[in-house]
Amino acid sequence: MVSRSNSPRLIALLAWLVAASVPLAAQTPAPITPLRLSFADAVRLASGEVPVVALATLRTDEADARVRQARAALLPSVSVGGFWLNRSFNSRSIGISFPGIPELIGPFNNYDARFSATQTLFDWSSVRRVRAAGAQADGSRAERGVTVEGSVLTAAVAYVRAVRAQAVVAARQADSAIAAELVGLAEAQRAAGVSPAIDVTRARAQLATAQGLLLVAQNQLDRGRIDVTRALGLDPATPLTLTDSLAPSLGAADVPVQRDSSIAAALASAWTSRMRWYASRRCARPTCAARSRPKWTPPCSIWPPPRRNRRWPASSCGSPRASSASRVSASRPALPATST
Structure with missing residues (x-):
């Protein structure tokens, strides 16, 4: 049985526990909602x-x-300035010695306001x-x-x-x-x-x-x-x-990447130069006509077919292997025919 002398202390302890439990309940974090993310959203982010x-x-x-x-160095420049001055000066210090003019003039207020505008006509360094x-x-x-x-x-x-x-x-x-x-x-x-x-x-x-x-x-x-x-x-x-899965419908959003026009022009120019260089090398190759062999040669402006699709002709002027084989066969004497 609790005595009357301890009852106030017990009531105060219970009140403190109740007051302390309220902030703890308020500090309980709320459940976090999962972020739904698709492949397009990931790419966009x-x-x-x-x-x-x-x-x-x-x-x-x-x-x-x-x-x-x-x-900004090539743009026009505009400036406005002004000042106020209260001064006094000696007339003899500036060479004025007329009668009736006191030696000490002033003090008086001097106001000056100026407006100036400049424009650079030519500045190569800028x-x-x-x-x-x-x-x-x-x-x-x-x-x-x-x-x-x-x-x-x-x-x-x-x-x-x-x-x-x-x-x-x-x-x-x-x-x-x-x-x-x-x-x-x-x-x-x-x-x-x-x-x-x-x-x-x-x-x-x-x-x-x-x-x-x-x-x-x-x-x-x-x-x-x-x-x-x-x-x-x-x-x-x-x-x-x-939200997406490993399916054929998995697709990406359009990436907002803007390529610079000068870079694209430089790449196009490099590709054109490479094509012209290859065409010039194609024209500089010795043809079969130079070897006194009739052969049709395509014009230099036509882009040659890929190497994997190119077929060497059966003549000795097309393939290095064929030409070497022909030279070897030409150097060997013909064997006499034998009858059985």
Whole structure:
């Protein structure tokens, strides 16, 4: 029985426990809803919201700002200035010695306001700086495109690996369920006296193997989800629900990568130069006509067929092997014909 002297202390202790339990209940974290992520969403996030792509975008903006800064030297400049001065001066210090003019003049207020505008007509060094800054900006945009492509590739590969691990987990779960059913069947057959005890042991070993493979597959799935979150710049503890599967309908979203027109023009020019060089080498080859052998040669503007489809003619002027064989046969004397 509790005495009256201890009852206030007990009531205070109970009140403190109730007051302390309220904040603990309020601090209980709410269940986190898993993030539903498809392959297209992963590609879209990797191409625009990843920290690596954001840094590349900032570097591109910085390069564009440097171009504008370099171009500012060629733009007109306008300046406005003004000042106020309260001063006094000695008239003799400036060479004024007229009668009636005091030596000390002032103090008086002096106001001055000026407006000036300048325009650079020609500055070759500034022009070169603008061109250099523009080339640097083009390089920054190209680097951003490469960064976006690398980020998208990393996210796509990580997503496909995670989806594959998810499919492996489903297959291992089915194997475990089948192995459990086989254990039950083996035990029932043993109880009925139809099968020996070794069948039960074998079924249990298969069940243990299936459960071990299931644990390995679940571990790979967890690692795949962590790789996906890292590739997308998310918290690794974020729960993910991969909505796509390993099906032929698995497709990616359009990646908003804008290639620079100057880079595309340079690639096209390089390819055209390579074709012309190959055509010039084709024209410079000695033909069979130069060897006093009639042979049709295609015009130089026609692109030659691939080497795997090219067939050497049967004449000695087409194939090196045929020409060498003909020379060897020509150097040997003819054997006399023998009759049997």
